[in-house]
Amino acid sequence: MTIRAVVRGVGHYLPERVVSNAELAQTVDTSDEWIVSRSGIERRCIAAAGQTTSDLGARAAEAALADAGWQANDLDAIILATSTADLTFPSAATMVQARIGMTRGFAFDVQAVCAGFIFALANANALIISGQAKRVMVIGAETFSRLMDWTDRGTCVLFGDGAGALLLEAVESEGTSADRGILATDLNSDGRFKDLLYVDGGTSTGVTGKLRMQGREIFRHAVEKLAQTAHTALEKAGLGSADVDWIVPHQANLRIISATAQRMQVPMERVVVTVQDHGNTSAASIPLALSVGRDRGQIKQGDLIVTEAIGGGLTWGAVVLRW
Structure with a gap:
């Protein structure tokens, strides 16, 4: 027998403030x-003053727990x-742990920017198949509005805030x-391309910094690398594009x-698209x-x-994954 990490629940949370184009x-x-x-984005949600990433993550976590019972x-x-x-x-994960009343187990953050949820899912899967955990919650949560340079129309119009959570069981x-x-x-990374998308702040500067992006170059890398990694993952599973019911991509740009x-030779009718309503919510976009x-009735068991x-x-x- 093989141990699989199976989806048991899902949930999301979006801030109340909706900002139209x-x-x-x-x-x-x-x-x-x-x-x-240029992006397909029509609106995005912006966190309220004082509303933090862990606040959003906790709300999504509670929704996923309720979904799974x-x-x-x-x-x-x-x-x-x-x-x-x-x-x-400390990590936002431990703050969510406290907020939802989890007093056992462990919690930690993963930082891989917009690919963060994919990296977190892979880590959760490894914990489960290795026997280190049986039930894992994977959350993507962001308040990217706090990193925006609101004078840079090439970036500030693209991002939004939100959170989504997925429950996995062995x-x-x-x-x-x-x-x-x-x-x-x-999973893949290449640090040679750091300057294409980064925040110009941190411990080296003493300030939080703002997001900087070379949009044209990111677009070129994205199309090539996303199709490539999807095909590689399908090959590892012994499957192909014709077997895919839904692509659920990072919602960065239509x-x-x-x-x-x-x-990938998959029609858009089999792609879940939410970018028009949420913008780019970075690591939150895929669980959202x-x-x-799922709530729309697009994604079904199997x-x-x-x-x-x-x-x-x-x-x-x-x-x-098979739902």
């Missing part, structure tokens, strides 16, 4: 047409993917591609999503899309899902 255009040199034509102490571990933790330390399976759960993962789907896609992301670092990867 038209509202942004009142203070930023941009327009709804300009933003939509679990209690916080049913969990062995929490892995939280974020680049916008409340503090330098299940004995047959060890075939027909199993439910995570079937394969593929043009990247469309180009990647085309390279999984939760929304569906084969490929989820992939690329982020600063550069970091990129994919996970193949």
Whole structure:
């Protein structure tokens, strides 16, 4: 028998404040047409003053627990993917652990920017198949609005805040591609491309800093690397594009999503798209899309899902799972 990490619950949380492109255009040199034509984004949610990444993560965690019918102490571990933790330390994951009333097990953060949730899922899968944990919550939570240079229309219009959570449980399976759960993962990074997407602050500068991005170069790398990592993960699972029910991509840019789907030979009708409503929520975008896609009735038990992301670092990867 083979141990698989099987999805048992999902949930998400979005801040109450919704900012439309038209509202942004009142203070930023941009327009709804300009933003939509380049990104597909129509609106995004912005965290309230004093509302932190761990606040968002805890709300998503509570929604996922309710979905599964679990209690916080049913969990062995929490892995939280974020680049916008409340503090330098302790981790946002331990803050969520306390907030939801989990008094056992362990919690830690993963930082791989927009690919963070993929890296966190791979780590959760490794904990489960190695026997170190049986029930793991994986969270993506971000308050990227706090990193924006609101005078840079090339970046500030693209990002939003939010959180999503996924619950995984160890299940004995047959060890075939027909199993439910995570079937394969593929992780990559290349630090030579650091300057394409970064925040110009941290302990080296003494300030938080603002996000900087070379959009054209990121687009070029994204389409090539996302399709490549998705194919690699599918090959590891013994599957191909024709087997895919849904691509659930990192929601960064509609043009990247469309180009990647085309390279994978998967029609857009089989791609879960939420970027128009949420913008780029970095590590939160995939669990948000999984939760929304399930709530819409798109994702159903037994569906084969490929989820992939690329982020600063550069970091990129994919996970193949059967819902």
